[in-house]
Amino acid sequence: MYRLFLKLSLTVALVLACNAGNELKAQISHGGTPLFYAPSSLLKSAGNNDIFIEMPPVNADSLLKDDELNESNMRGSFRFAYKFYVDIEKGKSGKNYILSDGTKVWQVGIRSRGAYSINVLFSEYKVPPGGKLFLYNSDRTQVIGSFTDENNSPDNILPVQPVAGDEIIVEYQEPANSEFEAQLKISEVNHDYKGFLRREPGKEGIPGSPGAKPYACMPDVLCADPEDENIRSVVLVMINGTDACTGTLLNTTNNDGEPVLLTAVHCLNESFNNPGVDYTEVSGTIVCFFNYNKPVCNQTDPSIKIMKGTQEMSLAGATPLSIVVNNDMALLKLKDTPPDYYQPYYAGWNVDPNAGANAPFVNIHHPNAFVSKYGNTNINLTLTTFPPNPSLPFNPGSHWQVPSWDVGATAGGSSGSPLFDNHGLLVGGLTGGSSNCPPASSSSDYFFALYKSWEYTPDIGTTTLKNSLDPQSSGVTQWDGYDPYKDNPLFRLKTGDYNNEDPEKRDELVNSEMIDPEDSGLVFGNNSLKMKEFAEEFSTDTSVEVVGVYLLAPPTSIKKPSPITIKAYKNSLSEENLVASEVFYPTFTEYDTNSTDSASFIETPKSMLGAATESFVKFQEEAVVGTKFYVSYAIADSSSKFSIYNMVFDSPEINPDWSRERNSAWLCDADGKWLPATEHPVMPMSAGLAIEPLVRYKKDIDTVLTTAPAHKNAWIIYLRATQQLKVNTDNPEEKGMIFIYSIAGQLLYKAPYQGNNPVNISSIGNNNIVVVKAVSENGVKTGKIVL
Numbered sequence: 001m002y003r004l005f006l007k008l009s010l011t012v013a014l015v016l017a018c019n020a021g022n023e024l025k026a027q028i029s030h031g032g033t034p035l036f037y038a039p040s041s042l043l044k045s046a047g048n049n050d051i052f053i054e055m056p057p058v059n060a061d062s063l064l065k066d067d068e069l070n071e072s073n074m075r076g077s078f079r080f081a082y083k084f085y086v087d088i089e090k091g092k093s094g095k096n097y098i099l100s101d102g103t104k105v106w107q108v109g110i111r112s113r114g115a116y117s118i119n120v121l122f123s124e125y126k127v128p129p130g131g132k133l134f135l136y137n138s139d140r141t142q143v144i145g146s147f148t149d150e151n152n153s154p155d156n157i158l159p160v161q162p163v164a165g166d167e168i169i170v171e172y173q174e175p176a177n178s179e180f181e182a183q184l185k186i187s188e189v190n191h192d193y194k195g196f197l198r199r200e201p202g203k204e205g206i207p208g209s210p211g212a213k214p215y216a217c218m219p220d221v222l223c224a225d226p227e228d229e230n231i232r233s234v235v236l237v238m239i240n241g242t243d244a245c246t247g248t249l250l251n252t253t254n255n256d257g258e259p260v261l262l263t264a265v266h267c268l269n270e271s272f273n274n275p276g277v278d279y280t281e282v283s284g285t286i287v288c289f290f291n292y293n294k295p296v297c298n299q300t301d302p303s304i305k306i307m308k309g310t311q312e313m314s315l316a317g318a319t320p321l322s323i324v325v326n327n328d329m330a331l332l333k334l335k336d337t338p339p340d341y342y343q344p345y346y347a348g349w350n351v352d353p354n355a356g357a358n359a360p361f362v363n364i365h366h367p368n369a370f371v372s373k374y375g376n377t378n379i380n381l382t383l384t385t386f387p388p389n390p391s392l393p394f395n396p397g398s399h400w401q402v403p404s405w406d407v408g409a410t411a412g413g414s415s416g417s418p419l420f421d422n423h424g425l426l427v428g429g430l431t432g433g434s435s436n437c438p439p440a441s442s443s444s445d446y447f448f449a450l451y452k453s454w455e456y457t458p459d460i461g462t463t464t465l466k467n468s469l470d471p472q473s474s475g476v477t478q479w480d481g482y483d484p485y486k487d488n489p490l491f492r493l494k495t496g497d498y499n500n501e502d503p504e505k506r507d508e509l510v511n512s513e514m515i516d517p518e519d520s521g522l523v524f525g526n527n528s529l530k531m532k533e534f535a536e537e538f539s540t541d542t543s544v545e546v547v548g549v550y551l552l553a554p555p556t557s558i559k560k561p562s563p564i565t566i567k568a569y570k571n572s573l574s575e576e577n578l579v580a581s582e583v584f585y586p587t588f589t590e591y592d593t594n595s596t597d598s599a600s601f602i603e604t605p606k607s608m609l610g611a612a613t614e615s616f617v618k619f620q621e622e623a624v625v626g627t628k629f630y631v632s633y634a635i636a637d638s639s640s641k642f643s644i645y646n647m648v649f650d651s652p653e654i655n656p657d658w659s660r661e662r663n664s665a666w667l668c669d670a671d672g673k674w675l676p677a678t679e680h681p682v683m684p685m686s687a688g689l690a691i692e693p694l695v696r697y698k699k700d701i702d703t704v705l706t707t708a709p710a711h712k713n714a715w716i717i718y719l720r721a722t723q724q725l726k727v728n729t730d731n732p733e734e735k736g737m738i739f740i741y742s743i744a745g746q747l748l749y750k751a752p753y754q755g756n757n758p759v760n761i762s763s764i765g766n767n768n769i770v771v772v773k774a775v776s777e778n779g780v781k782t783g784k785i786v787l
Contacts, residue, residue, distance in 0.1 A: 034134035034136060034143060034145065034146075034171050034173075035105065035171060035173070051094050051095050051107050051108055051109045051169070052108075052109035052110065052111045052167065053086075053088060053093060053094075053108065053109065053110055053111070054111050054112075054113075055084050055086075055110065055111065055112035055113075055189060055191065056084070057113065057114075058082050058112065058113075058114060058115070058191050058193055060114065060193040060194075063082060063193055064193075064194075080192060080193070080194045080242065080244075081119075081190040081191060081192050081193065081194075081241060081242040082190070082191045082193055082242075083188055083189070083190050083191075083240075083241070083242055084112070084188070084189040084190075084191065085187060085188060086186060086187060086188065086189050087185070087187065088108060088110070088170075088185065088186040088187075088189075089124075089184070089185040089186075090106050090172065090182060090183070090184040090185070091106075093108050094106055094107055094108025094109070094170070095107055095108070101176065102175075102176025102177075103173055103174065103175060103176060104173070104174045104175075104176065105171065105172065105173055105174075106170075106171070106172040106174075106184070107169060107170065107171045107172075108169070108170050109138070109167060109168070109169045109170075110167070110168050110169075110170070110186075110189055111166060111167045112166055112189065112191040113166055114166055114191075114193070115165070115166040115191040115192050115193065116164070116165075116166075116192040116193070116194070117162040117163060117164045117165065117192040118162065118163055118165070118166065118167075118168045118189060118190065118191060118192070119159075119160060119161060119162035119163065119189075119190045119192075119241045120135070120160055120168075120170075120186050120188060120189050120190070120241070121157065121158075121159050121160070121186065121187060121188040121190075121240075121241060121285055122157060122158040122159075122160070122184060122185065122186055122187075123156075123157055123185055123186070123187035123188070124156055124157070124183045124184060124185035124187075125147075125151065125152065125153075125156055125157055125158035125183070125184060125185075126152055126156050126182060126183040126184075127147070127148060127149045127151070127152060127172075127174075127182045127184075128149060128174065128175075128178040128179045128180050128181070128182060129148075129149050129178070129179060130148075130149075130174065130175040130178055131148060131149060131172065131173065131174045131175070131178060131182050132145065132146035132147070132148055132172070132173045132174075133145055133146060133147040133148070133151075133170070133171070133172045133173075133184070134146055134147075134170075134171045134172075134173075135160055135163055135168055135169070135170050135171075136163065136168065136169055136171070137163050137164060137165040137167060137168055137169070138165065138167040138168075138169060139165070142163050142164050142165075144160060144161065144163060147160075153284075153317060153335055155280070155281075155284050155319075156183070157281075157284045157285070157317070158316070158317070159241065159284065159285040159286065159287055159316050159317065160316070161238070161287050161314060161316075162190075162192065162241075170186070172184060188240075188241060190240075190241035190242050216437050217407070217408060217409055217437035218367060218373035218374065218375065218408045218409060218437070219373065219374045219407065219408065220293065220294040220297065220371060220372070220373065220374070221234075221293060221364050221372040221373060221374040222293050222294060222295060222297065222372075223294070223297035223298070223374075223499075224374035224376075224407070225362075225374065226499075228362075228424070229345045229424070229481060229483065230345065230347050230362075230364065230418070230420055230424055230481065231293065231345075231364060231372065232290075232291070232343055232344060232345035233248050233249045233250075233344070233345045233346060233347040233418075233481070234246060234247070234248055234249075234364045234365070234366075234372055234417065234418060235247050235248070235249070235261070235288040235289060235290050235292070236288070236289040236292045236366040236369055236372075237261075237263055237267065237286055237287070237288050237289075237416065238286060238287040238288075238289070238369075239267055239268060239282065239285060239286050240270075240282055240285045240286075241285065243267060243270070244366070244368075244369040244413045245263055245264060245267035245366075245413065245415045245416040245417075246263070246364075246365045246366045246413065246414055246415065246416045246417035246418075246430070247261045247262060247263040247288060247332075247416050247417075248261065248262045248263075248347055248416075248417070248418040248426060248429070249261060249338075249344055249345065249346045249347060250262050250331075250346060250347055250348075250349055250426065250469060251346035251347060251348055251349070251469075251479060251480070251481050251482040252346075252468070252469050252470070252471055252479075253469070253470045253471060253472040253474050253476065253479055254471055254472065255482050256484075257337060257344075257346060257482065257484035258333065258337075259315075259333060259334035259336070259337050259338060259344075260321065260331060260332070260333055260334075260346070260468065260469070261288065261318060261331070261332045261333070261334055262329075262330070262331055262332075262416070262418070262426070262429055262450075263330050263332065263415075263416030263429065264328050264329075264330060264415045264416035264429055264430065264431055264448070265323055265324070265325050265327075265328045265329065265330045266328055266415065266431070266432075267330070267415050267416050268282045268283065268323075268330055269282070269325075279320045279323055279330075279460045280319060280320055280460075283317075283318040283319055283320050283332050284317050284318065284319070284335075285317075286316070286317065286318050286332075287314055287315070287316045288314060288315050288316075288318075288334065289311060289313065289314045290313040290314065290315075290338060290342045290343075290344065291309065291310055291313050291342065291343065292309050292310070292311060292366065292371055292372060293309040293310075293371055293372045294307050294308070294309050294371045294372075294614075295307065295309055295310075295550070295552065295614050296498060296499065296509065296552065296612075296614075297499045298498075298499055298500065298501055298503075298506060299498060299508065299509055300508060301508075301509060301510075301511065301554075301612075304509055304554075304612050304645075307552070307612040307613065307614060308371060308612075308613045308614065309371045309372075309614050310550065310614045310615060310616040311615075312615065312616040312617075312618070313338075313341075313342045313616065315334055315335075315336045315338060316335070316336075317334070317335035317336070318332040318333060318334050318335060319332065319333050319335065320332055320460045320461045321333050321461050321463065321468045322453070322458040322460075322461040322463055322464060322465045322467075322468050323458055323459055323460035323461055324453040324456045324458055324459060324465070325393075325459045325460075326393050326394055326395045326398070326459075327394065327395055327398045327448050327449075327452055327453045327456065328394065328398075328399075328429075328431045328448045329429065329448050329450070329452075329453040329465065330416075331461070331465055331468055331469075340484075340485045340488075340490060340547075341490060341547045341548060341618065341694060343485070343489075343490055344484065345481060345482070345483050346481055346482040346483075346484070347418065347420070347424075347425075347426050347481045348423075348424065348425045348426065348478070348479050348480040348481040348482075349425055349426045349427075349450060349469060349478070349479055350421055350423070350425035350426065350427050350450070350451075350477065350478045351427075351450050351451035351454045351466075351477050351478070352451065352477040352478060353451055355381075355421055355425075355427040355449075355450075355451065356380055356381035356382060356383065356400055356427070356449075357380050357381075358380075358421035358422045358423065358425075358427070359377070359378050359379060359380045359381075359421075359422060360376055360377060360378045360406075360422055361376070361377050361381065361402070361419050361420065361421055361422070361427070362374070362375065362376055362419070362420045362424075363375035363376070363377075363402075363405075363408065363410070363414075363417055363418070363419055363420075363430070364417060364418060364420075365410060365413075365414035365417030365430065366413050366414065366417070367410060367411035367412065367413050367414050368411055368412055368413045369413045370413070373408060374407065374408055375405050375407055375408025375409065375410065376405065376406050376407040376408060377402050377404065377405050377406050377407075378406050379402070379403060379404065381400040381401060381402065381427075382400070382401055383397045383398075383399065383400065383401075383449060383452075384397065384399055384400075384401045384446070385397055385398065385399065386398070386399040386401075386431055386432065386446035387432070387446070394431075395452070397452070398448060398449060398452045399428070399431060399446040399447060399448055399449060400419065400427065400428050400446070400447045400448075400449050401444050401445075401446055402419070402433070402435075402444060402445045402446070402447065403444050404435070404444070405435060405445075409435040409436050409437050410430060410433060410435050410445050414430050415430050415431065415432070416429050416430060417429065417430045419447045423478075424481065425478055425479075425480075425481075426450060427447070427449065427450055427451075428447035428448050428449050428450050429447055429448055429450070430445060430446075430447050431446050431447065431448050432445070432446055433445030433446050450465070451477075453465045454466045488696060488697075489696065490547060490694050490695065490696045491694070491695065491696070492550060492692040492693070492694055492695075493538055493540070493692060493693050493695055494690070494691075494692045495536060495537075495538065495647075495664045495688045495689075496509075496647045496688050496690070498647065498690070507647040507649070507688070508647065508648075509552065509645040509646070509647060509690055510645065510646050510647065510648055511554040511643075511645065523643075523646070523680070523683055524643050524644055524646050524665070524667070524689060529669065529670070529681060529682065530669070530670035531667050531668065531669055531670070532634060532635055532668055532669075532670065533567075533632050533633070533634040533635070533667075533668035534632060534633055534643075534644070534665070534666070534667055534668070534689065535567075535569070535573055535630040535631065535632035535665070535666040535667075535668070535674070535689075536630065536631050536632070536664055536665060536666075536688060536689040536691040537628075537629075537630050537664045537665075537666060538628070538629050538630070538631070538664075538693065539627060539628050540627050540628075540695075541627065541718065542627060542697055542698070543624065543625075543626050543627055543697070543698040544624075544625060544626075544627070544629075544695040544696060544697055544698055545622045545623060545624045545625065545695060545696055545698050546568050546580065546619060546622065546623045546625055546629070546631070546693045546694070546695050547618070547619065547622050547694045547695065547696065548616055548617055548618040548619055548693075548694045549566050549568075549616070549617045549619075549631050549691060549692070549693050549694065550614055550615070550616050550691070550692040550693075550694065551566070551614065551615045551616075551617065551633070551644055551690070551691060551692075552612065552613075552614050552644060552645045552690035552691075552692070553612060553613055553614075553615065553642065553643065553644055553645065553690075554612050554643065554645055555612060564583070564584060564633050564634070564635060564636070564642050565581060565582070565583050565633065565634040565636060566581070566582050566583075566584065566617045566631070566632070566633055566634075567580065567581045567631070567632045567633075567634060568580040568581075568619070568623045568625055568629060568630070568631050568632075568693070569625075569629060569630040569631075569632070570623075570624070570625040570626050570628070570629045571626060571628055571629070572630075573630050573632075573666060573668070573674045579623040579624070579625060580619040580620075580621065580623035582617050582618070582619055582620065584615070584617055612645070616694075624698060625695075629693075630666065631691050631693050632666075632668075633691075634668075644689050644690050644691060645689070645690035646665065646687050646688065646689050646690065647687060647688045647689075647690070648685050648686070648687050649662040649663065649685075649686040649687060649688065650662065650685065650686040651683070651684065651685035651686065651687075661686070662686050662688070663676050663677055663678045663685075663686040663687060663688075664687075664688040664689070665677040665687040665688055665689050667680060716728060716772060716774060716781070719758065722758070722760075723760065723761055723762040724758035724759060724760050724761065724762075725738060725753075725758065725759045725761055725772065726753075726756045726757065726758045726759065727753055727755070727756055727774055728756060729755060729756055731755065732754070732755035732756075733754070733755065734754065734755055734776055734777075734778065735752065735753070735754050735776060735777075736752070736753055736774055736775050736776025736777070736778075737750060737751070737752055737753070737774070737775050737776075738750065738751055738752075738753050738759055738772065738773070738774050739772070739773040739774075739775065740761065740764060740770050740771070740772055740773075748764050748770065749761055749763065749764055753774070
């Protein structure tokens with residue numbers, strides 16, 4: 001089977017709720033709140049409430065049979081969606097209203113019965129300042145937007161990521177005194193008939209289960225090599241609302257963060273032979289999902305093993321730079337630059353003709369639009385023609401052949417994915433192949449050789465690949481990657497070590513559904529004690545600001561949508577110290593597999609069908625929290641069963657001599673009183689919550705670490721620029737040992753010191769909370785620091 005692109009309507013269940021300013025959308029969006037379709041006293045006039053346009057029936061059974069035939073004959077793609085061409089235009093379709101303040105509102109509904117999700121393409125999009133566009137499903141469990149004049153583009157199009165369910169509503173708000181009237185026209189509606197939300201996570205990823213191939217042998221990339229910067233350069237790409245591939249951000253010799261994206265041509269033209277495709281139009285429809293990775297490794301809970309990564313960081317739209325059809329090489333430029341909280345990395349490249357001799361090689365890819373996976377081969381590569389088939393018009397000798405993988409394999413959706421050499425430089429992108437997991441035969445995969453297109457006159461685009469990647473005309477054949485935010489990086493804080501390979505040193509994540517003998521409910525969620533808010537405590541060595549929050553949540557059984565509020569407090573858990581607050585709905589609409597009605601849907605937790613999920617909540621404004629702060633989630637609805645994974649460090653049941661020292665979890669009771677988890681009235685425990693704030697240092701200065709609060713003098717100084725520690729002592733003869741522990745208690749480093757001579761600790765790495773202990777004849781001193 002050729003490793004073609006994955007054709008789908010990608011219902012990746014992006015963050016499901018929006019309040020004013022929530023930016024967790026597939027395109028960069030700009031805050032605001034939709035009205036939600038309902039009769040309203042705010043309206044001066046309103047017609048009837050029938051705003052829905054019905055799509056024709058979709059024969060899913062027939063489409064599935066066609067897909068099976070196409071895939072077996074290697075003719076087509078792995079399709080997930082059916083496309084309707086429509087003409088839905090503002091002013092001609094739907095309903096128009098005027099609010100009491102003169103705001104003009106346009107609403108139109110689209111219904112495609114039986115769809116797992118719907119996504120649309122605006123072929124005309126031009127919005128004046130103040131205009132706001134939203135899309136949401138009829139039960140309001142998923143909201144996309146707002147899109148404003150900042151989303152206007154020269155080609156006047158806007159692709160929008162999928163909304164779960166078989167009904168969506170488009171709502172546009174325009175001020176009474178706007179500069180001009182918006183132009184909005186929907187020309188494509190994509191009906192997801194395979195239910196991508198049910199496919200990932202799913203049994204395909206569990207080794208030994210039915211249908212496990214070809215995914216069981218593909219390790220999650222962050223578990224295989226978490227230090228590889230190139231992981232941040234690889235994105236999941238949705239094309240035309242129906243197709244999925246993999247792409248890579250590439251650096252140029254300008255080192256300026258220009259958002260250049262490499263993928264495969266066949267991802268854009270739906271075929272290896274399609275001379276009529278408009279590459280500019282198709283490129284304008286793409287949506288790229290960043291950081292779509294599984295964040296947790298080495299855990300024993302089955303639901304965590306197939307945890308989905310965050311799906312809230314995406315960009316839409318691109319333009320062709322250089323496309324060489326017969327080499328399958330497509331270089332595009334994204335219309336927007338990834339913001340800093342996406343933590344993008346622009347990969348380096350190698351166009352030396354001898355690049356195939358640089359084994360081992362690494363492949364990072366999104367098979368079937370899953371979370372990113374890892375592959376590795378220790379075999380040097382040779383050039384060949386892919387495939388030996390005259391019906392496919394590839395140039396002779398244009399592809400690197402990977403005859404087998406030592407780790408991993410590829411699948412549909414892996415197309416366009418990068419192949420990195422032993423220096424981490426990209427040498428090619430995946431065109432196709434037939435590799436599979438053992439015990440099936442491991443056949444070859446083929447990657448288009450980047451250097452073969454280097455000076456090739458492009459079929460599409462105004463410049464060669466060489467001129468695009470080397471605008472300085474430096475003449476280099478290799479160029480390193482680029483991190484645009486390296487000087488002021490963002491990093492994730494966490495209080496537990498739950499990725500350690502050693503089970504004796506690992507903090508196990510625990511589903512918060514720990515039921516006590518009286519069946520009180522969730523420990524860190526709704527329960528009979530009416531606990532209403534749950535917080536995690538953090539301490540850093542110097543002042544930080546919080547950009548957003550990652551939440552690692554187990555599967556739940558939410559009966560109806562209920563908002564969860566994410567908050568940040570500085571110094572203490574009190575309302576006067578509340579510095580940030582955002583609301584999101586952790587649910588989406590899913591097809592009910594137990595129903596005989598093809599249009600029956602149920603509300604389920606966001607992308608948590610049998611598995612856990614990571615979500616990212618972006619604060620509207622970055623919150624300065626100092627050196628001690630708390631991040632919480634508040635449950636507003638008594639029917640909600642939302643919770644976060646927790647870590648039980650110690651409890652009376654685990655250890656009769658249990659300790660309270662490690663506790664970082666707090667609970668707010670029905671009276672508004674905050675209690676540490678060690679004082680839980682039913683289940684006291686020393687615990688932590690799997691909440692990870694995304695932070696940056698407020699000032700990049702040397703860190704002064706103090707002892708206990710009673711001591712005013714700094715006893716150790718961390719020199720961040722040189723990654724060194726030195727004891728603050730006036731006695732050059734003082735001798736002792738420095739011990740550095742992870743927050744979980746694992747010894748990371750020890751070294752002798754004398755006087756205030758610096759001790760190099762660069763081997764520990766950055767962005768970790770650690771405990772530093774100095775032992776000498778003068779006593780023992782301890783404290784926490786963020787490296």
